[in-house]
Amino acid sequence: MRAIVISRPGGPDALQVREVPEPLPIAGHHVVHVSRAGVNYADVHLRENGYLAPVEYPVTPGNEVMGTLADGRRVVGLSRGGGYAEQALVHRALTWNVPDEVSDEQAVALTLQGNSAWHLLHTVLRIDKCDSILIPAAAGGVGTLAVQLAKMAGAHVIALASGPEKADLVRGLGADTVLDSSSTADLAARIIDANEGPVSAALEMTGGEVFDATLAALAPRGRMAVYGCVSGDRREVPAEQLMQSSKTVSGFWLPNLYGVRYALRTSMNNLFEATARGDLQPVIGPCYSLSNAAQAHFDLESRKTVGKVTIKTTR
Known part of the structure; x- marks a missing residue:
């Protein structure tokens, strides 16, 4: 399958399309056929080796994915990297079925950034x-x-x-x-x-x-x-x-909630419901092809984008 691989720290041009092995199924995880990967500043820090967690290169960035499972279900998920690829391995506890009322683009916007916004406001600041x-x-x-x-x-x-x-x-x-x-x-x-x-x-x-x-x-x-x-x-x-x-x-760092029972399930349910009602309207930003991932990073860092930036991983 095709994936973005970073062989060493660097600028946007460090993002290179490579043919890599498909992920092997393991217990407790889904293999998601990715249609959209979210782009976040965490990916930029990973590319530059300035991330909060240690980075071992080569690495494929991307911590949120939208796609389908083998049975056809539409899902979004939070991964620990590997999202800029045609397939990604995502833990079952961090994978959610997407309601019919929520579009693919809305769903991927809610996953990492939506959960972050929700918990920053309600869990940390308690506004x-x-x-x-x-x-x-x-x-x-x-x-x-x-x-x-x-x-x-x-x-x-x-x-x-x-x-x-x-x-x-x-x-x-x-x-x-x-x-x-x-x-x-x-x-x-x-x-x-x-x-x-x-x-x-x-x-x-x-x-x-x-x-x-x-x-x-x-x-x-x-x-x-x-x-x-x-x-x-x-x-x-x-x-x-x-x-x-x-x-x-x-x-605040969202992965610290990955192992907290019900924390993300509660926030995802709230985000999905608010979006389905029309009370919450994710702003959909530009979508880049996998081969143009470097431009996505450049535009994000240059503050040229608004809303949710994504990469289309399908051919």
Whole structure:
């Protein structure tokens, strides 16, 4: 079968199409015939050898897949790599049947990024109608879903997006205020001004000056959930800085929930049901061919994309 193989760390051109052996069935797993593979920043970090888990090359990236089983069932699944391929091995506990009311494109958008957005908001931050929340990269895969889920929970949403086109998209999803993130100048002050005071909750995935501004815009007893660092500029927070205002900074990595009974089943059911009702509308971004995976990574890193970016693995 065809798959993307990374032989060594590098830029987008490290993604090469190769003929590799089909995955062998093993106990407790499904072999999924992949039609769509989700593209995420985790794949970029894997390619660069900057991932949270150790990387052994050669490796095939891709942690979420949409496809069918041998019996014809439509499924989505979370894998530990191997998704950029015509077939992928996925654990049964991390595979879900897709309702007829949910399209293939919607389903793959919900799997990794939807689960991440849901658990960031409900498991880590535990937001409710009393909260005001800052959502970065609000036109991206996680961001577009987080904006909608936060509004469904009744929260007041301050969103960050770069450029007027992305800002209009995010406003259409329900954000109360959208701030231009193309410049970090006075960002903390702009967040506080837009919210008429510090925010009680925040997501963060940029690092560097955006991390600093987000923490500064957080109210006393505020909660901040960190789920990425796309700039590569990781910050350390002195304990006394947190203690002075009783602020909480939590890290989040979705694979830590893979072994938690019912955690992902609950979130997937909620996401599927909300999408089927039309209350949650995943934003579908560009789809690239397997042979054009390098362009998918380049466009994602260049922030040229909106919504869920996917790779079509079928010939």
